[in-house]
Amino acid sequence: MRYLYQIAQLLPMSKKNQTLGEFIIENQAYFKYTSGELSRLINSIRLAAKVVNHEVNKAGLVDIIGAAGDTNIQGEDQQKLDVYANDKFIQTLTNRNIVCGIASEEEDDFISINSQDDNNQNKYIVLIDPLDGSSNIDVNVSVGTIFSVYRRVTPVGTPVTIEDFLQPGNQQVAAGYVVYGTSTMLVYTTGHGVNGFTLNPAIGTFYLSHPDMQFPENGNIYSVNEGNYIHFPKGVKNYIKYCQMEEGDRPYTSRYIGSLVSDFHRNMIKGGIYMYPKSSKKEEGKLRLLYECNPMAFLAEQANGKASDGFKRILDIQPTELHQRVPFFCGSKNMVLKAEEFMQNTD
Numbered sequence: 001m002r003y004l005y006q007i008a009q010l011l012p013m014s015k016k017n018q019t020l021g022e023f024i025i026e027n028q029a030y031f032k033y034t035s036g037e038l039s040r041l042i043n044s045i046r047l048a049a050k051v052v053n054h055e056v057n058k059a060g061l062v063d064i065i066g067a068a069g070d071t072n073i074q075g076e077d078q079q080k081l082d083v084y085a086n087d088k089f090i091q092t093l094t095n096r097n098i099v100c101g102i103a104s105e106e107e108d109d110f111i112s113i114n115s116q117d118d119n120n121q122n123k124y125i126v127l128i129d130p131l132d133g134s135s136n137i138d139v140n141v142s143v144g145t146i147f148s149v150y151r152r153v154t155p156v157g158t159p160v161t162i163e164d165f166l167q168p169g170n171q172q173v174a175a176g177y178v179v180y181g182t183s184t185m186l187v188y189t190t191g192h193g194v195n196g197f198t199l200n201p202a203i204g205t206f207y208l209s210h211p212d213m214q215f216p217e218n219g220n221i222y223s224v225n226e227g228n229y230i231h232f233p234k235g236v237k238n239y240i241k242y243c244q245m246e247e248g249d250r251p252y253t254s255r256y257i258g259s260l261v262s263d264f265h266r267n268m269i270k271g272g273i274y275m276y277p278k279s280s281k282k283e284e285g286k287l288r289l290l291y292e293c294n295p296m297a298f299l300a301e302q303a304n305g306k307a308s309d310g311f312k313r314i315l316d317i318q319p320t321e322l323h324q325r326v327p328f329f330c331g332s333k334n335m336v337l338k339a340e341e342f343m344q345n346t347d
């Protein structure tokens with residue numbers, strides 16, 4: 001409790017000790033379209049995050065880590081916690097009868113949610129990466145959940161279609177992540193800035209610990225898997241060499257956790273750029289547009305940062321497939337602009 005008390009001293013009076021629940025109610029007025037549904041949706045994500053956090057934190061103690069013996073559509077080994085997190089988020093969103101459709105990294109196709117009367121009046125859909133960075137689970141490195149929320153575009157009361165899920169990121173109404181790290185945080189936006197809430201595990205309550213989070217315009221951290229260096233496009237190689245040069249505020253520091261949520265979170269607080277470029281091994285990059293890049297790009301822009309594929313704004317990309325991948329450059333505005341300069345000026 002002392003830790004929270006210390007945080008509370010840093011918060012403006014109006015925010016002291018504000019819980020996530022109080023924050024959602026207080027900001028309800030911002031949601032001009034909703035009759036409280038979006039608030040209930042964020043609340044259901046809060047509940048699922050606490051349940052998953054409980055399992056992630058004891059992963060080493062029970063027989064829940066290790067592969068689930070199956071692979072997902074990406075062809076990646078599904079870790080048991082992947083499957084558990086996926087089930088918990090889908091179950092929570094379904095049981096509370098809040099959304100009309102869900103898409104997940106762990107599901108081959110989208111899921112249409114029909115309420116009891118089979119005439120689902122809900123208007124929101126959710127896309128999730130239930131446990132991003134799951135290869136870190138067995139080595140006790142932080143992982144995260146990423147979520148993205150849209151209003152459906154097909155008529156309310158009818159089953160959702162793929163059209164509801166293939167909306168450009170600039171149509172998102174909310175996005176966020178949970179980072180299961182040294183502490184568990186829920187960070188999200190509804191288009192009015194980015195706010196971070198830290199879980200007090202003793203009482204199971206999220207408290208506003210990082211109000212109005214902002215990317216510093218500049219930074220000195222670059223995050224990329226340099227093991228892929230020889231496979232990168234020339235423009236990316238030239239930018240990485242630029243980061244390593246002794247000049248001005250460089251060389252930068254290289255920090256790469258292998259967990260997008262954790263690298264993004266650190267870079268948002270300290271200033272930095274995260275890159276997952278295309279390469280000769282991965283022509284479209286690795287990260288998925290709909291449930292990784294779009295939500296992180298929405299958060300980045302709401303926090304005065306920037307996100308592109310090296311050439312165009314992530315949020316303006318028109319999706320064509322549920323699990324499509326895009327190259328991803330995201331973080332401090334001036335760092336992303338510099339990386340784009342190298343990408344665009346090098347053939």
Ligand code: P6P
Nearest residue numbers: 132133134225258259260261286
């Ligand atoms: P690599 C995790 O699988 C993930 O999607 C991101 O969280 C992470 O930044 C990246 O992939 C790591 O990929 O190829 O560097 O191991």
